[in-house]
Amino acid sequence: MLGVWGIKKEMGEFMVNSRVNRGKKIPECWKCRVDMELYEDEIDGVKFNTWRCPRCGESITTLPQLHELATKYREERKKMFKVTVSEWGGNVGIRIPRELAEKYSIDVGEKVLLLEEEQGIKMMPE
Numbered sequence: 001m002l003g004v005w006g007i008k009k010e011m012g013e014f015m016v017n018s019r020v021n022r023g024k025k026i027p028e029c030w031k032c033r034v035d036m037e038l039y040e041d042e043i044d045g046v047k048f049n050t051w052r053c054p055r056c057g058e059s060i061t062t063l064p065q066l067h068e069l070a071t072k073y074r075e076e077r078k079k080m081f082k083v084t085v086s087e088w089g090g091n092v093g094i095r096i097p098r099e100l101a102e103k104y105s106i107d108v109g110e111k112v113l114l115l116e117e118e119q120g121i122k123m124m125p126e
Contacts, residue, residue, distance in 0.1 A: 026051075027051050027060060027062075029053035029055065029056065029058055030058070031053065031056050031058055032053055032055045032056050032058075034053060034054065034055050036051040036052060036053050036054075036059075036060070037051070037052055037053075037054050038050075038051060039051065039052035039059065041059070043069070043073075044073070044076075044119075045076065045119050046069065046072045046073050046076050047072070048061075048065060048068055048069035048072060049065050049068065050065055051065075081097050081099075081100060083095060083096075083097065104125075106125075110125070110126075111126040112124060112125055112126060113125070113126050
């Protein structure tokens with residue numbers, strides 16, 4: 001069973017055929033004409049599912065997958081705190097919101113470790 005996942009390439013998007021395998025639609029790569037594979041991708045630390053061609057690496061994200069990403073991203077944004085970086089002498093620093101300090105039992109004068117990670121900086125108790 002073939003279906004259309006987009007609009008023709010000449011219109012700026014791509015036409016992708018799909019077939020049903022075990023009750024699940026599997027899109028076909030518009031370049032290679034091979035079945036795409038479900039792949040877990042990540043944007044700004046938020047993981048979501050998308051389809052990727054095992055041959056050329058081309059990927060497409062369907063509307064349900066995009067909706068899943070948007071929902072997860074909104075949930076992650078709710079957990080974030082916006083702070084301002086200030087200059088303190090020759091260093092820079094941030095103020096930790098009281099809510100986070102209380103939640104993680106961070107007291108004034110306490111020493112912490114900063115760990116450099118790919119997505120940013122992680123703070124841990126010493």
